[in-house]
Every structure is written in structure tokens, then in C-alpha cells.
Amino acid sequence: MWEKKNSFDFHLHTLWSYDATADVEFYFAEASRLGVNCIAITEHHHMDSLPEALIAAEKYPDITYIRGAELTVSTPFGSIDMVCLGMPEVPTPELQQVFAAYHNWQREYGDSTCLNMTALGYPYSREEREMLLKRYRPAKTLNVQGITHVQAGVQCDYLIKEKKLFPDREAIRNLPRSEKVTPKPYPAYDFVLPAVRKAGALTFIAHPTRYFQRNNLERMDALREILQFDGIECAHTSVPEELTPFYREYALKHKLLSSAGSDCHSAPGDKYQFSSGCQLGGHIGDPRWVDEIMERLQK
């Protein structure tokens, strides 16, 4: 169980994300117990947990639940995670296309990983991926999402310790790309983000320290220009505390919103612990940011 850290958390993953294990209702129960009165569930690349979240939200009327998603987009600056808040309960036709593209991407990216390793002489099959996914994911998620990519730690442990294909993670990270395999880029920013905006949701650049090269203003301006985000995730487990006020000031200067989240992936006691050390509401964001976001969402 967790201790109280902050009164809101706008970045949470449940077992419906390929790299997470926490139960949907667990977050609501913990939020209620701790007085974390506003939470957003932001799965990687889809909203497949929405039906369960809506049921949990009804059971915990003391918790304000924000529909969200974390969508990773391809950009000329590399791939970037975007936390989207205030997503519609029923996806618009454009969002349906976006989610279909991400569901395909997750399976195709998983396949391309296997094909690449196999082409390089390290046999790794889709069936093995399925076996690994079943170790830490419930069947209901695989029924909806198919054989996606596998959480990096689970996959590395298997390839290193069980298959003994590689000596360490470094060797896997440094694998070249075989010419026989086409890389699968994430869906493009100019396909995904307009659909999110048109659906009335707000886009935030997630945990931006690496994307912003810490505090490189030129880079921040360039990303703001191209992505047209509504806000910045100014506080997050991975954002150094001294940068939070800097990002907040930048956001205010450019009339952008500020968000914050813990990015929890697992609950205490889950058999698999991904991004361990995480805490619900574990960030230094200002609760007043919630009012600013809610005001914009109600417009």
C-alpha cells in the first residue's frame, strides 16, 4: 500500500498497457483511501481499460476520473510520448482510426523484433512472445490486443537468462537492424494529434526532460511549434525537481497548461513489478494545475 503524496495523478498505467500490471480498480481504491481525489488512466496507445475504469469510477464517486491515453508519436525529432487528457467516452471516427493504427503497430512492432533477431541469427518467435505475455498479462488483454510487443525487462530476462542468447541487456540494445526487416515507426504526430484535438481532448508532452534536452529553449520552442501541445507534464517521477518550476514558467509564458503524474505501472504486491518504487500521486505538481485543466476541458 502507498502513502499520500499528492492529491492528483494524471499519468497511470493498468494491466491493459503492455508493460503494466496494476488492476484498474486498485487505483480507484487506493486513491479513495489516500484522498488522491482526481486521477487519469493513461494507457500506452489505446483506451482498452475504459469499460473497467467507468465501472470503477461509478463505484468510487469520491474520485474524479479523467479519461486519458498516452500516445507515442513519430516526429522529425524522434518518437515522443504524449499524455492526452479529456478523451471522449465514445471515440470519434478519427480516433477509431488512430487506435486501430496503434493496435496494429503494437503487434507489428513485436513481430519486427522477432524477425530482426531471427534474421541476425538469434531465433525468437511470435509463439515465444505469446508465452512471455501470458506470464504477466491476463488473457482478456491478449484477446483484445493480440500478440503485442513484450515488456522490455521480461523479454530481456528471457533472452539472457533462459535462452542464453545474449550475455546482457547491453548486447540486446546494441543489436543492429537487419536489412531484411523494415522498422515499424510509431504512428505519425500529424495523424494522431489532430484527431485527439478534434475529439476535444488536451495534449501534453510527457516527462519532457529528455525531449527538451533538459532546458534547451530552442528545442522546447521547436517541439511546441511542431506538436502544438496544450500543455507540459511539468512534474513526473523522471523530471528533476529543479526543472519543474522552469517548465511551469515556460508553460505560463506560452499560455500552456501544466500536468503531473507518477507513471505507475504496477501495484505493490503484483508478482511482476514494473517501474518499481512508484507511488500514486508521487510527484511535486501543484494541485491548482488540476483546476486549470478542468476549466479548459469544460469549455
Ligand SMILES: [Zn+2]
Ligand atoms: Zn507512461
